Amino acid sequence: MTEFSRSISQPPQVQALAALNERAREIFRQIVEGYLSTGEPMGSRNLARILPMALSPASIRNVMSDLEQAGLIFAPHTSAGRLPTELGLRFFVDAMLELGDVGREEQERIEAQMRAAASGHTFASVLAEASSLLSGVSRGAGVVLTTKTNVQLKHIEFVRLDPARALVVLVSDDGSVENRLLDLPPGLPASALQEASNYLNARLHGRTLGGLRAEIEAGRQAMKRELDAITERLVDAGLAVSVGPTEARQLIVRGQANLLDDLRAIEDLERMRLLFSDLETQKDVIDLLARAEGGDGVRIFIGSENKLFSLSGSSLIAAPFRDGSQTIVGVVGVIGPTRLNYARIVPMVDYTARVVSRMMDRGT
Structure with missing residues:
Protein backbone atom coordinates (compact mmCIF):
# COMPACT_ATOMS: atom_id res chain seq x y z
CA MET A 1 0.00 0.00 0.00
CA THR A 2 1.25 3.50 -0.88
CA GLU A 3 2.44 5.69 1.96
CA PHE A 4 1.78 9.41 1.90
CA SER A 5 2.59 12.39 4.10
CA ARG A 6 0.16 14.64 5.93
CA SER A 7 0.40 18.22 4.80
CA ILE A 8 -1.00 19.68 8.04
CA SER A 9 -1.26 18.58 11.66
CA GLN A 10 -4.61 17.30 12.89
CA PRO A 11 -6.75 19.82 14.81
CA PRO A 12 -7.97 18.74 18.29
CA GLN A 13 -11.55 18.10 17.09
CA VAL A 14 -10.28 15.68 14.44
CA GLN A 15 -8.16 13.86 16.99
CA ALA A 16 -11.24 13.55 19.19
CA LEU A 17 -13.31 12.23 16.29
CA ALA A 18 -10.86 9.39 15.82
CA ALA A 19 -12.29 7.91 19.02
CA LEU A 20 -15.92 7.99 17.80
CA ASN A 21 -17.82 4.77 17.60
CA GLU A 22 -18.18 2.59 14.54
CA ARG A 23 -21.66 3.92 13.76
CA ALA A 24 -20.48 7.55 13.53
CA ARG A 25 -17.44 6.64 11.48
CA GLU A 26 -19.52 4.59 9.03
CA ILE A 27 -22.05 7.38 8.53
CA PHE A 28 -19.23 9.85 7.97
CA ARG A 29 -17.55 7.47 5.53
CA GLN A 30 -20.73 7.07 3.47
CA ILE A 31 -21.23 10.85 3.31
CA VAL A 32 -17.67 11.41 2.08
CA GLU A 33 -17.65 8.52 -0.39
CA GLY A 34 -21.01 9.63 -1.77
CA TYR A 35 -19.60 13.12 -2.30
CA LEU A 36 -16.44 11.81 -3.99
CA SER A 37 -18.53 9.58 -6.24
CA THR A 38 -21.42 11.87 -7.20
CA GLY A 39 -20.78 15.32 -5.75
CA GLU A 40 -24.25 15.20 -4.21
CA PRO A 41 -25.27 15.67 -0.53
CA MET A 42 -26.23 12.54 1.38
CA GLY A 43 -29.48 12.58 3.38
CA SER A 44 -30.55 10.45 6.34
CA ARG A 45 -33.07 8.40 4.33
CA ASN A 46 -30.50 7.44 1.71
CA LEU A 47 -28.01 6.61 4.43
CA ALA A 48 -30.55 4.36 6.17
CA ARG A 49 -30.81 2.30 2.98
CA ILE A 50 -27.08 1.79 2.40
CA LEU A 51 -25.58 1.55 5.90
CA PRO A 52 -24.41 -1.93 6.92
CA MET A 53 -26.20 -1.55 10.28
CA ALA A 54 -29.93 -1.00 10.89
CA LEU A 55 -30.51 2.62 11.92
CA SER A 56 -33.58 4.84 11.66
CA PRO A 57 -33.35 8.17 9.81
CA ALA A 58 -33.89 9.90 13.16
CA SER A 59 -30.89 8.13 14.72
CA ILE A 60 -28.80 8.97 11.68
CA ARG A 61 -29.77 12.63 11.92
CA ASN A 62 -28.59 12.71 15.54
CA VAL A 63 -25.18 11.37 14.52
CA MET A 64 -25.02 13.80 11.59
CA SER A 65 -25.68 16.63 14.02
CA ASP A 66 -22.66 15.55 16.09
CA LEU A 67 -20.51 15.35 12.99
CA GLU A 68 -21.68 18.79 11.92
CA GLN A 69 -20.82 20.26 15.32
CA ALA A 70 -17.34 18.77 14.97
CA GLY A 71 -16.96 20.74 11.73
CA LEU A 72 -16.67 17.67 9.52
CA ILE A 73 -19.88 17.93 7.50
CA PHE A 74 -22.29 20.73 6.58
CA ALA A 75 -25.67 21.26 4.97
CA PRO A 76 -25.33 23.15 1.65
CA HIS A 77 -29.05 24.07 1.73
CA THR A 78 -31.86 24.07 4.27
CA SER A 79 -33.30 20.56 4.73
CA ALA A 80 -30.68 19.15 2.35
CA GLY A 81 -28.36 16.25 2.97
CA ARG A 82 -24.79 16.72 4.15
CA LEU A 83 -21.45 17.20 2.42
CA PRO A 84 -17.97 16.92 3.95
CA THR A 85 -16.12 20.10 4.85
CA GLU A 86 -12.45 20.53 3.91
CA LEU A 87 -11.64 19.57 7.49
CA GLY A 88 -13.76 16.44 7.04
CA LEU A 89 -11.97 15.56 3.82
CA ARG A 90 -8.61 15.98 5.55
CA PHE A 91 -9.68 13.62 8.35
CA PHE A 92 -11.00 11.10 5.82
CA VAL A 93 -7.78 11.19 3.79
CA ASP A 94 -5.52 10.95 6.85
CA ALA A 95 -7.41 8.40 8.91
CA MET A 96 -9.92 6.47 6.77
CA LEU A 97 -8.80 6.41 3.15
CA GLU A 98 -8.24 2.88 1.86
CA LEU A 99 -5.75 2.98 -0.99
CA GLY A 100 -5.76 0.43 -3.75
CA ASP A 101 -2.75 -0.91 -5.59
CA VAL A 102 -1.90 -0.06 -9.19
CA GLY A 103 -2.83 -3.19 -11.11
CA THR A 149 19.49 20.62 -14.52
CA ASN A 150 17.18 17.79 -15.61
CA VAL A 151 17.14 18.82 -19.27
CA GLN A 152 19.31 16.53 -21.37
CA LEU A 153 22.20 18.32 -23.03
CA LYS A 154 23.51 17.95 -26.56
CA HIS A 155 26.46 20.35 -26.53
CA ILE A 156 28.36 22.76 -24.28
CA GLU A 157 30.64 25.49 -25.64
CA PHE A 158 32.80 28.20 -24.03
CA VAL A 159 32.88 31.34 -26.21
CA ARG A 160 35.26 34.16 -25.25
CA LEU A 161 33.72 37.64 -25.33
CA ASP A 162 36.76 39.60 -24.11
CA PRO A 163 39.88 38.82 -22.03
CA ALA A 164 37.86 38.72 -18.79
CA ARG A 165 34.53 37.15 -19.85
CA ALA A 166 33.10 34.21 -21.78
CA LEU A 167 29.69 32.75 -22.56
CA VAL A 168 28.78 29.22 -21.55
CA VAL A 169 26.44 28.04 -24.33
CA LEU A 170 24.23 25.05 -23.45
CA VAL A 171 22.33 23.32 -26.27
CA SER A 172 19.63 20.87 -25.12
CA ASP A 173 18.39 17.79 -26.95
CA ASP A 174 15.10 19.56 -27.60
CA GLY A 175 16.94 22.31 -29.51
CA SER A 176 16.71 25.02 -26.86
CA VAL A 177 19.80 27.16 -26.27
CA GLU A 178 20.75 28.88 -23.04
CA ASN A 179 23.66 31.28 -22.51
CA ARG A 180 25.33 32.14 -19.19
CA LEU A 181 28.04 34.73 -18.56
CA LEU A 182 31.29 33.49 -16.99
CA ASP A 183 34.16 35.53 -15.52
CA LEU A 184 37.58 34.29 -16.66
CA PRO A 185 40.79 34.22 -14.64
CA PRO A 186 43.47 36.67 -15.82
CA GLY A 187 45.73 35.40 -18.58
CA LEU A 188 43.61 32.37 -19.50
CA PRO A 189 44.85 31.00 -22.86
CA ALA A 190 42.32 30.44 -25.66
CA SER A 191 43.31 26.77 -25.73
CA ALA A 192 41.90 26.29 -22.22
CA LEU A 193 38.40 27.25 -23.39
CA GLN A 194 38.55 24.72 -26.21
CA GLU A 195 40.02 22.06 -23.94
CA ALA A 196 37.23 22.57 -21.34
CA SER A 197 34.57 22.38 -24.07
CA ASN A 198 36.06 19.16 -25.44
CA TYR A 199 36.32 17.60 -21.98
CA LEU A 200 32.64 18.26 -21.15
CA ASN A 201 31.25 17.29 -24.56
CA ALA A 202 33.11 13.98 -24.48
CA ARG A 203 31.12 13.12 -21.33
CA LEU A 204 27.66 14.39 -22.25
CA HIS A 205 26.13 11.37 -24.02
CA GLY A 206 22.61 12.77 -23.46
CA ARG A 207 23.16 13.33 -19.75
CA THR A 208 21.42 16.04 -17.81
CA LEU A 209 23.48 18.88 -16.40
CA GLY A 210 22.98 17.46 -12.91
CA GLY A 211 24.15 14.03 -14.08
CA LEU A 212 27.19 15.51 -15.77
CA ARG A 213 28.17 17.40 -12.62
CA ALA A 214 27.80 14.21 -10.55
CA GLU A 215 29.98 12.19 -12.95
CA ILE A 216 32.73 14.79 -13.04
CA GLU A 217 32.74 15.10 -9.26
CA ALA A 218 32.95 11.30 -8.93
CA GLY A 219 35.90 11.26 -11.35
CA ARG A 220 37.68 14.22 -9.81
CA GLN A 221 41.05 12.50 -9.57
CA ALA A 222 40.93 11.39 -13.21
CA MET A 223 40.15 14.96 -14.27
CA LYS A 224 43.18 16.23 -12.36
CA ARG A 225 45.35 13.86 -14.39
CA GLU A 226 43.84 14.93 -17.73
CA LEU A 227 43.60 18.70 -17.28
CA ASP A 228 45.87 21.37 -15.91
CA ALA A 229 44.74 23.31 -12.84
CA ILE A 230 43.50 26.35 -14.79
CA THR A 231 41.35 24.29 -17.18
CA GLU A 232 40.00 22.22 -14.28
CA ARG A 233 38.86 25.41 -12.57
CA LEU A 234 37.28 26.54 -15.84
CA VAL A 235 35.27 23.29 -16.09
CA ASP A 236 34.04 23.70 -12.50
CA ALA A 237 33.17 27.36 -13.06
CA GLY A 238 31.35 26.56 -16.29
CA LEU A 239 29.18 23.90 -14.64
CA ALA A 240 28.45 26.17 -11.68
CA VAL A 241 27.37 29.15 -13.77
CA SER A 242 25.31 26.85 -16.01
CA VAL A 243 23.13 26.00 -13.02
CA GLY A 244 23.07 29.62 -11.89
CA PRO A 245 22.56 31.02 -8.38
CA THR A 246 18.94 29.81 -8.33
CA GLU A 247 18.03 26.88 -10.53
CA ALA A 248 15.31 27.80 -13.02
CA ARG A 249 12.11 25.86 -12.49
Whole structure:
Protein backbone atom coordinates (compact mmCIF):
# COMPACT_ATOMS: atom_id res chain seq x y z
CA MET A 1 0.00 0.00 0.00
CA THR A 2 1.25 3.50 -0.88
CA GLU A 3 2.44 5.69 1.96
CA PHE A 4 1.78 9.41 1.90
CA SER A 5 2.59 12.39 4.10
CA ARG A 6 0.16 14.64 5.93
CA SER A 7 0.40 18.22 4.80
CA ILE A 8 -1.00 19.68 8.04
CA SER A 9 -1.26 18.58 11.66
CA GLN A 10 -4.61 17.30 12.89
CA PRO A 11 -6.75 19.82 14.81
CA PRO A 12 -7.97 18.74 18.29
CA GLN A 13 -11.55 18.10 17.09
CA VAL A 14 -10.28 15.68 14.44
CA GLN A 15 -8.16 13.86 16.99
CA ALA A 16 -11.24 13.55 19.19
CA LEU A 17 -13.31 12.23 16.29
CA ALA A 18 -10.86 9.39 15.82
CA ALA A 19 -12.29 7.91 19.02
CA LEU A 20 -15.92 7.99 17.80
CA ASN A 21 -17.82 4.77 17.60
CA GLU A 22 -18.18 2.59 14.54
CA ARG A 23 -21.66 3.92 13.76
CA ALA A 24 -20.48 7.55 13.53
CA ARG A 25 -17.44 6.64 11.48
CA GLU A 26 -19.52 4.59 9.03
CA ILE A 27 -22.05 7.38 8.53
CA PHE A 28 -19.23 9.85 7.97
CA ARG A 29 -17.55 7.47 5.53
CA GLN A 30 -20.73 7.07 3.47
CA ILE A 31 -21.23 10.85 3.31
CA VAL A 32 -17.67 11.41 2.08
CA GLU A 33 -17.65 8.52 -0.39
CA GLY A 34 -21.01 9.63 -1.77
CA TYR A 35 -19.60 13.12 -2.30
CA LEU A 36 -16.44 11.81 -3.99
CA SER A 37 -18.53 9.58 -6.24
CA THR A 38 -21.42 11.87 -7.20
CA GLY A 39 -20.78 15.32 -5.75
CA GLU A 40 -24.25 15.20 -4.21
CA PRO A 41 -25.27 15.67 -0.53
CA MET A 42 -26.23 12.54 1.38
CA GLY A 43 -29.48 12.58 3.38
CA SER A 44 -30.55 10.45 6.34
CA ARG A 45 -33.07 8.40 4.33
CA ASN A 46 -30.50 7.44 1.71
CA LEU A 47 -28.01 6.61 4.43
CA ALA A 48 -30.55 4.36 6.17
CA ARG A 49 -30.81 2.30 2.98
CA ILE A 50 -27.08 1.79 2.40
CA LEU A 51 -25.58 1.55 5.90
CA PRO A 52 -24.41 -1.93 6.92
CA MET A 53 -26.20 -1.55 10.28
CA ALA A 54 -29.93 -1.00 10.89
CA LEU A 55 -30.51 2.62 11.92
CA SER A 56 -33.58 4.84 11.66
CA PRO A 57 -33.35 8.17 9.81
CA ALA A 58 -33.89 9.90 13.16
CA SER A 59 -30.89 8.13 14.72
CA ILE A 60 -28.80 8.97 11.68
CA ARG A 61 -29.77 12.63 11.92
CA ASN A 62 -28.59 12.71 15.54
CA VAL A 63 -25.18 11.37 14.52
CA MET A 64 -25.02 13.80 11.59
CA SER A 65 -25.68 16.63 14.02
CA ASP A 66 -22.66 15.55 16.09
CA LEU A 67 -20.51 15.35 12.99
CA GLU A 68 -21.68 18.79 11.92
CA GLN A 69 -20.82 20.26 15.32
CA ALA A 70 -17.34 18.77 14.97
CA GLY A 71 -16.96 20.74 11.73
CA LEU A 72 -16.67 17.67 9.52
CA ILE A 73 -19.88 17.93 7.50
CA PHE A 74 -22.29 20.73 6.58
CA ALA A 75 -25.67 21.26 4.97
CA PRO A 76 -25.33 23.15 1.65
CA HIS A 77 -29.05 24.07 1.73
CA THR A 78 -31.86 24.07 4.27
CA SER A 79 -33.30 20.56 4.73
CA ALA A 80 -30.68 19.15 2.35
CA GLY A 81 -28.36 16.25 2.97
CA ARG A 82 -24.79 16.72 4.15
CA LEU A 83 -21.45 17.20 2.42
CA PRO A 84 -17.97 16.92 3.95
CA THR A 85 -16.12 20.10 4.85
CA GLU A 86 -12.45 20.53 3.91
CA LEU A 87 -11.64 19.57 7.49
CA GLY A 88 -13.76 16.44 7.04
CA LEU A 89 -11.97 15.56 3.82
CA ARG A 90 -8.61 15.98 5.55
CA PHE A 91 -9.68 13.62 8.35
CA PHE A 92 -11.00 11.10 5.82
CA VAL A 93 -7.78 11.19 3.79
CA ASP A 94 -5.52 10.95 6.85
CA ALA A 95 -7.41 8.40 8.91
CA MET A 96 -9.92 6.47 6.77
CA LEU A 97 -8.80 6.41 3.15
CA GLU A 98 -8.24 2.88 1.86
CA LEU A 99 -5.75 2.98 -0.99
CA GLY A 100 -5.76 0.43 -3.75
CA ASP A 101 -2.75 -0.91 -5.59
CA VAL A 102 -1.90 -0.06 -9.19
CA GLY A 103 -2.83 -3.19 -11.11
CA ARG A 104 -0.35 -5.06 -13.27
CA GLU A 105 -2.13 -4.02 -16.46
CA GLU A 106 -2.06 -0.35 -15.47
CA GLN A 107 1.60 -0.59 -14.47
CA GLU A 108 2.47 -1.99 -17.89
CA ARG A 109 0.44 0.70 -19.64
CA ILE A 110 2.17 3.48 -17.69
CA GLU A 111 5.62 2.07 -18.38
CA ALA A 112 4.85 1.51 -22.07
CA GLN A 113 3.67 5.10 -22.50
CA MET A 114 6.73 6.45 -20.73
CA ARG A 115 9.10 4.29 -22.80
CA ALA A 116 7.41 5.47 -26.00
CA ALA A 117 7.87 9.08 -24.89
CA ALA A 118 11.52 8.36 -24.11
CA SER A 119 12.12 7.08 -27.64
CA GLY A 120 12.62 10.71 -28.69
CA HIS A 121 15.71 10.72 -26.44
CA THR A 122 14.66 13.82 -24.50
CA PHE A 123 13.73 13.70 -20.87
CA ALA A 124 11.39 16.65 -21.44
CA SER A 125 9.16 14.35 -23.50
CA VAL A 126 9.06 11.84 -20.63
CA LEU A 127 7.96 14.52 -18.18
CA ALA A 128 5.33 15.84 -20.60
CA GLU A 129 3.99 12.29 -21.01
CA ALA A 130 3.87 11.84 -17.22
CA SER A 131 1.78 15.01 -16.94
CA SER A 132 -0.57 13.92 -19.75
CA LEU A 133 -0.90 10.42 -18.33
CA LEU A 134 -1.88 11.65 -14.88
CA SER A 135 -4.32 14.09 -16.42
CA GLY A 136 -6.05 11.24 -18.25
CA VAL A 137 -6.21 9.02 -15.17
CA SER A 138 -7.58 11.69 -12.87
CA ARG A 139 -9.71 13.78 -15.24
CA GLY A 140 -7.88 16.69 -13.63
CA ALA A 141 -4.79 18.67 -14.60
CA GLY A 142 -1.51 16.73 -14.61
CA VAL A 143 1.46 18.76 -13.41
CA VAL A 144 5.23 18.26 -13.37
CA LEU A 145 7.82 20.48 -11.73
CA THR A 146 11.51 20.05 -12.46
CA THR A 147 14.66 22.13 -12.87
CA LYS A 148 16.87 23.08 -15.79
CA THR A 149 19.49 20.62 -14.52
CA ASN A 150 17.18 17.79 -15.61
CA VAL A 151 17.14 18.82 -19.27
CA GLN A 152 19.31 16.53 -21.37
CA LEU A 153 22.20 18.32 -23.03
CA LYS A 154 23.51 17.95 -26.56
CA HIS A 155 26.46 20.35 -26.53
CA ILE A 156 28.36 22.76 -24.28
CA GLU A 157 30.64 25.49 -25.64
CA PHE A 158 32.80 28.20 -24.03
CA VAL A 159 32.88 31.34 -26.21
CA ARG A 160 35.26 34.16 -25.25
CA LEU A 161 33.72 37.64 -25.33
CA ASP A 162 36.76 39.60 -24.11
CA PRO A 163 39.88 38.82 -22.03
CA ALA A 164 37.86 38.72 -18.79
CA ARG A 165 34.53 37.15 -19.85
CA ALA A 166 33.10 34.21 -21.78
CA LEU A 167 29.69 32.75 -22.56
CA VAL A 168 28.78 29.22 -21.55
CA VAL A 169 26.44 28.04 -24.33
CA LEU A 170 24.23 25.05 -23.45
CA VAL A 171 22.33 23.32 -26.27
CA SER A 172 19.63 20.87 -25.12
CA ASP A 173 18.39 17.79 -26.95
CA ASP A 174 15.10 19.56 -27.60
CA GLY A 175 16.94 22.31 -29.51
CA SER A 176 16.71 25.02 -26.86
CA VAL A 177 19.80 27.16 -26.27
CA GLU A 178 20.75 28.88 -23.04
CA ASN A 179 23.66 31.28 -22.51
CA ARG A 180 25.33 32.14 -19.19
CA LEU A 181 28.04 34.73 -18.56
CA LEU A 182 31.29 33.49 -16.99
CA ASP A 183 34.16 35.53 -15.52
CA LEU A 184 37.58 34.29 -16.66
CA PRO A 185 40.79 34.22 -14.64
CA PRO A 186 43.47 36.67 -15.82
CA GLY A 187 45.73 35.40 -18.58
CA LEU A 188 43.61 32.37 -19.50
CA PRO A 189 44.85 31.00 -22.86
CA ALA A 190 42.32 30.44 -25.66
CA SER A 191 43.31 26.77 -25.73
CA ALA A 192 41.90 26.29 -22.22
CA LEU A 193 38.40 27.25 -23.39
CA GLN A 194 38.55 24.72 -26.21
CA GLU A 195 40.02 22.06 -23.94
CA ALA A 196 37.23 22.57 -21.34
CA SER A 197 34.57 22.38 -24.07
CA ASN A 198 36.06 19.16 -25.44
CA TYR A 199 36.32 17.60 -21.98
CA LEU A 200 32.64 18.26 -21.15
CA ASN A 201 31.25 17.29 -24.56
CA ALA A 202 33.11 13.98 -24.48
CA ARG A 203 31.12 13.12 -21.33
CA LEU A 204 27.66 14.39 -22.25
CA HIS A 205 26.13 11.37 -24.02
CA GLY A 206 22.61 12.77 -23.46
CA ARG A 207 23.16 13.33 -19.75
CA THR A 208 21.42 16.04 -17.81
CA LEU A 209 23.48 18.88 -16.40
CA GLY A 210 22.98 17.46 -12.91
CA GLY A 211 24.15 14.03 -14.08
CA LEU A 212 27.19 15.51 -15.77
CA ARG A 213 28.17 17.40 -12.62
CA ALA A 214 27.80 14.21 -10.55
CA GLU A 215 29.98 12.19 -12.95
CA ILE A 216 32.73 14.79 -13.04
CA GLU A 217 32.74 15.10 -9.26
CA ALA A 218 32.95 11.30 -8.93
CA GLY A 219 35.90 11.26 -11.35
CA ARG A 220 37.68 14.22 -9.81
CA GLN A 221 41.05 12.50 -9.57
CA ALA A 222 40.93 11.39 -13.21
CA MET A 223 40.15 14.96 -14.27
CA LYS A 224 43.18 16.23 -12.36
CA ARG A 225 45.35 13.86 -14.39
CA GLU A 226 43.84 14.93 -17.73
CA LEU A 227 43.60 18.70 -17.28
CA ASP A 228 45.87 21.37 -15.91
CA ALA A 229 44.74 23.31 -12.84
CA ILE A 230 43.50 26.35 -14.79
CA THR A 231 41.35 24.29 -17.18
CA GLU A 232 40.00 22.22 -14.28
CA ARG A 233 38.86 25.41 -12.57
CA LEU A 234 37.28 26.54 -15.84
CA VAL A 235 35.27 23.29 -16.09
CA ASP A 236 34.04 23.70 -12.50
CA ALA A 237 33.17 27.36 -13.06
CA GLY A 238 31.35 26.56 -16.29
CA LEU A 239 29.18 23.90 -14.64
CA ALA A 240 28.45 26.17 -11.68
CA VAL A 241 27.37 29.15 -13.77
CA SER A 242 25.31 26.85 -16.01
CA VAL A 243 23.13 26.00 -13.02
CA GLY A 244 23.07 29.62 -11.89
CA PRO A 245 22.56 31.02 -8.38
CA THR A 246 18.94 29.81 -8.33
CA GLU A 247 18.03 26.88 -10.53
CA ALA A 248 15.31 27.80 -13.02
CA ARG A 249 12.11 25.86 -12.49
CA GLN A 250 10.23 24.23 -15.35
CA LEU A 251 6.46 23.72 -14.92
CA ILE A 252 4.49 21.43 -17.23
CA VAL A 253 0.67 21.40 -17.04
CA ARG A 254 -1.58 19.18 -19.14
CA GLY A 255 -5.32 18.61 -19.22
CA GLN A 256 -6.76 21.85 -17.84
CA ALA A 257 -9.79 21.31 -20.08
CA ASN A 258 -10.67 18.19 -18.05
CA LEU A 259 -11.56 20.46 -15.17
CA LEU A 260 -14.52 21.81 -17.14
CA ASP A 261 -16.13 18.41 -17.72
CA ASP A 262 -18.05 18.08 -14.46
CA LEU A 263 -19.40 21.55 -13.78
CA ARG A 264 -22.77 21.39 -12.02
CA ALA A 265 -23.65 24.98 -11.20
CA ILE A 266 -22.67 28.61 -11.67
CA GLU A 267 -20.56 28.44 -8.50
CA ASP A 268 -18.61 25.53 -10.04
CA LEU A 269 -17.86 27.64 -13.11
CA GLU A 270 -16.59 30.45 -10.90
CA ARG A 271 -14.44 27.98 -8.94
CA MET A 272 -12.87 26.74 -12.19
CA ARG A 273 -12.23 30.29 -13.34
CA LEU A 274 -10.33 30.89 -10.12
CA LEU A 275 -8.41 27.64 -10.48
CA PHE A 276 -7.40 28.51 -14.06
CA SER A 277 -6.19 31.85 -12.75
CA ASP A 278 -4.16 29.98 -10.11
CA LEU A 279 -2.57 27.76 -12.76
CA GLU A 280 -1.63 30.77 -14.87
CA THR A 281 0.17 32.27 -11.85
CA GLN A 282 2.99 29.80 -12.24
CA LYS A 283 5.11 31.10 -9.39
CA ASP A 284 2.48 30.16 -6.79
CA VAL A 285 1.97 26.71 -8.35
CA ILE A 286 5.74 26.17 -8.40
CA ASP A 287 6.02 27.22 -4.75
CA LEU A 288 3.26 24.76 -3.78
CA LEU A 289 4.76 21.89 -5.75
CA ALA A 290 8.16 22.64 -4.24
CA ARG A 291 6.65 21.90 -0.82
CA ALA A 292 5.99 18.35 -2.03
CA GLU A 293 9.75 17.94 -2.57
CA GLY A 294 10.28 18.13 1.17
CA GLY A 295 10.06 14.40 1.89
CA ASP A 296 9.32 10.91 0.69
CA GLY A 297 5.91 9.70 -0.39
CA VAL A 298 2.80 11.39 -1.71
CA ARG A 299 1.68 14.75 -0.34
CA ILE A 300 -1.95 15.82 -0.39
CA PHE A 301 -3.06 19.47 -0.08
CA ILE A 302 -6.81 20.09 0.24
CA GLY A 303 -8.54 23.40 -0.45
CA SER A 304 -7.73 26.29 1.82
CA GLU A 305 -4.96 24.36 3.60
CA ASN A 306 -2.89 26.20 1.01
CA LYS A 307 -3.42 29.86 0.13
CA LEU A 308 -3.15 29.08 -3.59
CA PHE A 309 -6.41 27.10 -3.49
CA SER A 310 -8.18 29.10 -0.79
CA LEU A 311 -10.70 30.52 -3.27
CA SER A 312 -10.99 27.79 -5.88
CA GLY A 313 -11.36 24.97 -3.35
CA SER A 314 -9.05 22.60 -5.22
CA SER A 315 -6.74 19.77 -4.20
CA LEU A 316 -3.20 18.75 -5.14
CA ILE A 317 -1.81 15.21 -4.98
CA ALA A 318 1.95 15.16 -5.66
CA ALA A 319 4.99 12.89 -5.29
CA PRO A 320 8.70 13.60 -5.79
CA PHE A 321 10.97 11.82 -8.26
CA ARG A 322 14.73 11.26 -8.03
CA ASP A 323 17.78 11.13 -10.26
CA GLY A 324 20.40 8.38 -10.42
CA SER A 325 22.05 9.65 -7.21
CA GLN A 326 18.69 9.38 -5.39
CA THR A 327 18.45 13.16 -5.06
CA ILE A 328 14.93 14.59 -5.32
CA VAL A 329 14.90 16.65 -8.53
CA GLY A 330 11.21 17.23 -9.26
CA VAL A 331 7.56 16.48 -8.57
CA VAL A 332 4.69 14.91 -10.51
CA GLY A 333 1.09 15.36 -9.50
CA VAL A 334 -2.56 16.12 -10.14
CA ILE A 335 -4.55 19.29 -9.49
CA GLY A 336 -8.33 19.14 -9.47
CA PRO A 337 -11.47 19.76 -7.44
CA THR A 338 -11.57 18.47 -3.86
CA ARG A 339 -13.87 15.72 -5.18
CA LEU A 340 -10.93 13.78 -6.59
CA ASN A 341 -10.85 9.99 -6.41
CA TYR A 342 -8.08 9.95 -3.82
CA ALA A 343 -8.09 6.15 -3.41
CA ARG A 344 -7.22 5.70 -7.09
CA ILE A 345 -5.14 8.79 -7.82
CA VAL A 346 -2.77 8.65 -4.83
CA PRO A 347 -1.23 5.27 -5.84
CA MET A 348 -1.19 6.29 -9.52
CA VAL A 349 0.78 9.47 -8.74
CA ASP A 350 3.13 7.49 -6.53
CA TYR A 351 3.74 4.81 -9.17
CA THR A 352 4.27 7.37 -11.96
CA ALA A 353 6.86 9.17 -9.82
CA ARG A 354 8.65 5.85 -9.29
CA VAL A 355 8.69 5.14 -13.04
CA VAL A 356 10.12 8.61 -13.77
CA SER A 357 12.79 7.99 -11.12
CA ARG A 358 13.77 4.67 -12.68
CA MET A 359 14.04 6.26 -16.12
CA MET A 360 16.26 9.02 -14.73
CA ASP A 361 18.41 6.40 -13.00
CA ARG A 362 18.93 4.65 -16.34
CA GLY A 363 19.88 7.97 -17.96
CA THR A 364 16.93 8.12 -20.39
